Amino acid sequence: MKTPVEVVDGRAARPMPLGLAVLAAVVAGGALLAAFPPYGLWWLAPVGVALLAAAVHRRRLRAGAGLGMLAGLVFFAPLLSWTNLHTGSLPWVLLSVLQAAYLALLGAAGAWTSALVDRFRWSWPMVTGLLWVAQEALRDRTPFGGFPWGRLAFSQGDSPLLRVAALGGAPLVTFGVALAGGCLVAAVWRPWRRPDDGGRRLTGWWPAVGLVAVAGLLMLVGALVPVGGTPTGRALTVAIVQGNVPRMGLDFNAQRRAVLDNHVNATVALAARVASGQQPKPDLVVWPENSSDIDPLRYPDAAARISEAASAIGVPVLVGAVLTGPGAGQVRNVGLLWQPGSGPDLDQLYVKRHPVPFAEYVPMRDIARLVSKEVDRVRADFVPGSTPGVVRAAGAVLGDVICFEVAYDAVVRDTVTGGAQLLVVQTNNATFDESEALQQMAMVRLRAVEHGRPALMASTVGVSGFVDPAGRVSDATGFNTGEVVVRQLRPQDGRTVATRVGLWPEVALVAAAVLVLALAVRERRRPGAARRDVTTGDVGDPAGAEERGERGAEARS
Numbered sequence: 001m002k003t004p005v006e007v008v009d010g011r012a013a014r015p016m017p018l019g020l021a022v023l024a025a026v027v028a029g030g031a032l033l034a035a036f037p038p039y040g041l042w043w044l045a046p047v048g049v050a051l052l053a054a055a056v057h058r059r060r061l062r063a064g065a066g067l068g069m070l071a072g073l074v075f076f077a078p079l080l081s082w083t084n085l086h087t088g089s090l091p092w093v094l095l096s097v098l099q100a101a102y103l104a105l106l107g108a109a110g111a112w113t114s115a116l117v118d119r120f121r122w123s124w125p126m127v128t129g130l131l132w133v134a135q136e137a138l139r140d141r142t143p144f145g146g147f148p149w150g151r152l153a154f155s156q157g158d159s160p161l162l163r164v165a166a167l168g169g170a171p172l173v174t175f176g177v178a179l180a181g182g183c184l185v186a187a188v189w190r191p192w193r194r195p196d197d198g199g200r201r202l203t204g205w206w207p208a209v210g211l212v213a214v215a216g217l218l219m220l221v222g223a224l225v226p227v228g229g230t231p232t233g234r235a236l237t238v239a240i241v242q243g244n245v246p247r248m249g250l251d252f253n254a255q256r257r258a259v260l261d262n263h264v265n266a267t268v269a270l271a272a273r274v275a276s277g278q279q280p281k282p283d284l285v286v287w288p289e290n291s292s293d294i295d296p297l298r299y300p301d302a303a304a305r306i307s308e309a310a311s312a313i314g315v316p317v318l319v320g321a322v323l324t325g326p327g328a329g330q331v332r333n334v335g336l337l338w339q340p341g342s343g344p345d346l347d348q349l350y351v352k353r354h355p356v357p358f359a360e361y362v363p364m365r366d367i368a369r370l371v372s373k374e375v376d377r378v379r380a381d382f383v384p385g386s387t388p389g390v391v392r393a394a395g396a397v398l399g400d401v402i403c404f405e406v407a408y409d410a411v412v413r414d415t416v417t418g419g420a421q422l423l424v425v426q427t428n429n430a431t432f433d434e435s436e437a438l439q440q441m442a443m444v445r446l447r448a449v450e451h452g453r454p455a456l457m458a459s460t461v462g463v464s465g466f467v468d469p470a471g472r473v474s475d476a477t478g479f480n481t482g483e484v485v486v487r488q489l490r491p492q493d494g495r496t497v498a499t500r501v502g503l504w505p506e507v508a509l510v511a512a513a514v515l516v517l518a519l520a521v522r523e524r525r526r527p528g529a530a531r532r533d534v535t536t537g538d539v540g541d542p543a544g545a546e547e548r549g550e551r552g553a554e555a556r557s
Contacts, residue, residue, distance in 0.1 A: 014058065015057060015058035015059050016054060016055060016057070016058075018063075021054075021055040021056075021059070021063075021067055022055075022067070022070065024051045024052070024054055024055040024067075025051070025052060025055045025056075025067040025068070025070045025071040025074075025107075026070060026071070026074050027048075027051055028047075028048045028049075028050075028051035028052040028055065028071045028074075028075075029048070029070070029071040029072065029073065029074025029075040030048075030074055030075075031044040031045070031047045031048030031051060032044070032045060032048035032049075032071070032075045032150075032152075032155075033074070033075050033078055033079055035048065035152075035155035036079060036150070036154065036155045036439060036442070037157070037435065037438035037439050037441070037442050038434065038435045038438050040157070040158060042155050042156050042157065042158055042159040043159070043219065045152055045155045045156070045177045045181070046177055046178070046180035046181035046183075046184055046215060046219065047181070047184065048071075048075075048181070049128060049132065049152070049177065049178050049180075049181025049182070049184075049185075050181040050182070050184035050185040050188070051071075051185075052067070052068065052071050052103075052106075052107065052110070053110055053124070053128050053181065053182065053185040054185050054188070054189060055067045055071070055107075056068060056107045056108075056110040056111045056114075057110065057111070057114050057117065057185075057189070058111070058114045058118070059107075059111040059114070060111065061108045061111050061112060062108075063111065064107040064108045064109075064110055064111025064112070065104040065105070065107050065108040065111075066104070066107070067107050068100075068103040068104040068105070068106050068107020068108065068110070069100050069101065069103065069104035069107070071100075071103055071107070072099060072100025072101070072102070072103030072104060073096060073097070073100045075100070075103070075150065076095075076096045076099040076100050076103075076150060077092075077093075077096040077100075079149070079150055079439075080092060080095055080096050080099070080149065080150075081435070082432040082433045082435055082436040083095055083432070091358070095147070098147075099139065099147065099149070099150065102135055102138060102139040103135070105135060105138070106131055106132065106135040109131050109134075109135070109517065110128075110131060112517065112520050112524075113127050113131070113516060113517065113520040115520060115523040115524045115526075116516065116519055116520045116523045119523060121186060122186075124182050124185060124186040124189075125179050125180075125181075125182030125183045125186055125211075125214075126179065126182065126516075127182065127516050128178050128179065128181055128182030128185065129175045129176075129178040129179035129181075129182055129509075130175070130509055130510075130512050130513035130516055131178075131513055131516070132152060132174055132175070132177075132178035133171050133174055133175050133178070133506065133509040133510060133513065134509070134510045134513035134514070136148070136151050136152070136171070136174055137171070137506055137510050140407075140408070140409075144357040144363055145354060145357065146408075147407075148170075148407040148408060149407060149439070151170055151174055151407075152173070152174040152177040152178060153165065153169075153170035153171070153173035153174045153177070153446060154170070154407075154439065154442050154443050154446060155177070155442070156173055156177065156446075157441075157442040157445045157446070157471065159219060159222070160219065160220050160221070160222040160223040161173055161176050161177065161218070161219050161220075161221070161222040162222060162445065162446060162449055162471050163222035163223065163225040163227050163449055163470070163471075164176050164221070164222045164225055165446050165449045165450040165498060166225055166226070166227050166449055166450060166452065166496045166497060166498055167225060167496075167497045167498055167505075168497070168498055168501065168505035168506075169409055169413075169450050169498040169505065169506070170409060170446060170450070171409075171505055171506035171509060172498075172505050172509075173446070175509055176218055176219075176221075176222070177219075179218055180214075180215040180216075180218040180219050181215070183211045183212070183214045183215035183218065184211070184212065184215050186211050187208040187209075187210075187211035187212045187215070188208065227449050227452060227469055227470050227471075227496075228452050228469040228470065228492065229451075229452030229453060229469060229492030229493055229494040229495075229496070230492060230493045230494035231490045231491070231492060231493075232421060232491050232492065232493040233395060233396065233421075233491055234395070235488045235489065235490050236283050236284065236394060236395070236396050236422065236488065236489050236490070236491060237280055237281070237282045237283050237284075237486060237487070237488050237489075238282055238283065238284050238285075238286060238422075238456060238466075238486070238487060238488075238489055239270060239282035239284070239285045239286070239313075239484060239485070239486045240286050240456060240458045240464045240465075240466075240477075240484065240485050240486075241263050241266045241267050241270070241285060241286070241287050241288075241291075241458070241484050242266075242288065242458065242459055242460065242461065242462060242464045242477050242481070242482060242483045242484070242485075243259065243262030243263035243265075243266050243287070243288075243291060243460065243482055244262055244460065244461055244480065244481060244482035245258070245259050245262070245430045245460055245461055246258045246259070256290075256292075256293035256294055257294060257302075259290065259291065259292075259293065259460065260291065260292045260293070260294060260302060260305060260306075261305065262482060263287050263288075263291045263292075263309070264305045264306065264308060264309040266482060266484055267285060267287075267309035267310075267312065267313055267317065267484075268308065268309055268312045268313075269484075270282075270285075270313060270484050270486075271312035271313040271314070274313070279486055280486065281313075281314070281315070282313070282315055282486055283315055283394040283395070284315055284316055284317075284318065284393055284394040284396075284398075285309075285310075285313055285315060285316070285317045285318070286317075286318045286424055286426070286456065286458045287317060287318060287319050287320055287426070287458065288320050288426050288427055288428055288458040288459050288460045288464070289320035289333065289402050289403050289426040289427050289428040289458075289459075289460070290320055290322065290428040290430070290460060291319055291320045291321070291460065292306060292319055292320070292321040292322070293321070293322045294322075295321065295322060295323050295324045296319070296321060296336070296338075296344065297323060297324075297344060298323075298324055303343065303344075306319060306338050307338070307340075307343055310338045310339065310340040310341075310343075311340045311341065313340070314340050315340065315394065316337055316338065316339050316340070316345075316393045316394060317337075317338045318335055318336070318337055318338075318391065318393065318398070318400070318424065318426070319335070319336045319337075319338050320333075320334075320335060320336075320402070320426040320428070320458075321334050321335075321336045322334070323336075326383065327383070329380050329381065330380055330381055330382075330383045331380045331381075331382055331383070332351045332352070332382060332383055332385070333351070333352040333355065333360065333382050333402055333403075334349055334350060334351050334352065334385075335349070335350040335389060335391065335400040335402060335424075335426055336348075336349055336350075337349070337391055337393055348391045348392060348393065350385065350387075350388075350389035350390075350391055350400040350402075351383075351384070351385025351386075351387075352382065352384065352385060352402040352403070352405065353384050353385045353386070353387075353388075353389075353405065353411060354384065354404070354405045354408055354411055355381075355382040355383070355384055356403070356404055360381070360382035361381035361382050361383075362381065388411075388414035388415045388417075388418045389401055389402070389415050389420075389424075390415055390418040390419055390420055391424075396421050396422055396491045397419045397420050397421045397422070397491070398420060398421075398422050398423075398424050399412070399415030399416055399418070399420025399421075399422065399423045399424065399453070400415065400424050400426065401415060401423065401424065401425050401426075401447075402425075402426050402427070403425075403426070403427040403428065403440075404440075406425050406427075406440065406443045406444055406447060406457075407440075407443050409503070409506075410502075410503070412447050412450075412451070413451070413499060413502055416451045416453060416495070416499050417495075417499065420453065421453065421491035421492055421493060422453060422454055422455070422456075422489060422491050422492075423444070423447055423448060423451070423453045423454070423455035423456070424455070424456055424458070425440075425444050425455065425456065425457040425458070426458050427440060427457060427458070427459050427460075428459065428460045428461075429459050429460065429461050429462065429463075429479075430460050430461045433479075434462070434463065434479040434480075437459060437461075437462055437463040437479060438463060440457065441457055441463055441465065441467075441473065441476070444456075444457045444467050445467050445471040445472075445473065446471070448467040448468065448469055448470075448471055449469065449470065449471045450496065450498045450499070451495075451496055451498065451499050452469050452492055452494060452495070452496045452499070453469060453492050454466070454467065454468055454469055454489040454490065454491070454492060455467040456489070459477075461479060461480050461481070462477045462478055462479035462480060462481060462483070463476055463477055463478075463479060464476070464477045464483070464485065465477060465485070466485070466487045466489065469492060474487060475487055
C-alpha cells in the first residue's frame, strides 16, 4: 500500500507512518483508560489525547475515523466492562462500539483540521481542546439522552485541574486536559519529511520544551482556583447506611425483602450504638437507591419496617424506593423522606428525572429484544420525574440525585439552583462491580467542586462515602460489604462561577469548535495548501512528490 502524501506549500508533508499511527492509537486508548478509576493515573489523560491527535494528523477522513475508532474501542471496552457482568457480552459490545464511534468522529475531525493546524501550528492545542469538548457534548446527549461515561473531566479526581470545575464545570475541565494534550503533540510532532521547511514549523528543542512546560502548567493551574461555598447554619451529622445485598447480579431484586431488611437492621443497630454513646446521633440517615424495591406506599409490611428504622433512630430517613404507577405497567425510582412517627413525607418526594434506557425503560422494545432477551427483565418502564431533587430535611436543603444522573451536568445543577446546600447521590451498584462504583464516585467529586457543596454517595453495596467541596473523599466504604458511616457536614450556600454560568461555557466552546471546522474547509480549499494523495494518482510516488516540491521551492527562491 502506498503512503499518502500531502503537498503543503509545494513540499511533500506526510502523516505519521501507518503502522506507527495504529500503535499510537492503541496506546492512546490505553492511556485514556489508565487515567480513570480504578487505575487513577490522571496525568495520562493528556498523553492519550496527544497520541490520538498525532495518529490522525494529515490522514484522510476515513483513516482518521478508523484510528479514532480503534482508540475508542481500546478505551471504552475495558472502561465499560462492568456492563457485561450479568447481561452477557452483546449489550457491552454494542455500548462500547457506540461510544467508540464518537471517538471515530473525533478522529475524522482531527484529520479534517490538519490543514489549518499545519498552517497555524500554534493553534493545535486550541483546536484539540475544542474538538474534544464538542465530541463529549454530542456523546453526552445522543442517543436516548446520551451516556456521559468516560468524559476526560471525570478522570481528574486527584488532579489539580479538578478545581477548574468551579469555573466552568466538566466541559472546562475536559477542555483543560485536551488543551494540555494539544500542547504535547505540538511539542513532539516532527513532520515525516526532510528537515528543510522554510521556517514554517517549530524547530529546535526550546519551543518543544516550552510547550511541554505549558502543558504541565495547564494541569497545575487548577491549584490556584478557590473552591467551596459559604457555610450556612449549623453542621449536620449524616449517616450513610450501606446495607448490602444477599448476592450480586440482576436477580438481587428477587430478594428485595432481604435488601430492605438489611437496611432496616443496620439502622436499628446504629440506633443502639447511639443510645450507648458509641456514636453521635445523626440528624439525617440516607439509604441508597433500591433500598426498598417493595413499594412502601402500597405494601404495609414494607412501610412498617421502614417506620421501625426511622422510629429507632429518631430522625428522618431518605429512602431509595421504587413506587408503583402512576399508570399501568409503570414505576418510579424515587428518593422518599420518611419521618419518625409520621411516615412518608410525600411533599419531599423526588422522582428520578433521567431513567437509564434499556435498564430502567426499554425504547423500541421489540427491536431491543432481538438484540438481547435480557431487556425483558425490565417488566415495567420507569417514568421520569419533572422537578429537581430538592428535599428539605433536618434543617437543611438536600439536592437528591439518583445513580447515573450524577453524570449529567444539568440534572445536578438544577438541584443547586433550586436551593440545595448538600448533594446526595443515591445509587445501586449491585449489578456492577467496584470499578463502576469508583468511576461514579469520581463524578461525585467533580460535582462537589463544581457547585461548592459537600456531597455524599450512598450505595447498596459500595462504594459509599463523603466528599468535601474541594473534592476530597472521606470514610469511603468497602465493596460488597454492609457498613454504616457517620460524618458531620456543613451545608453551603452561595453559587460558584460554574453554577451561575451553567451551560454557557460548553456552548461557547462547541460554537468555537464548529467555527474551527468551518475554517478548515476554507483552508483545505486554499490553492497553496492543496491536498494530494498518491493512492488517487494525483501525485506520483512519495519520493517524486518530495523531489518536485523541493524543485518548486528552488525555483521560487
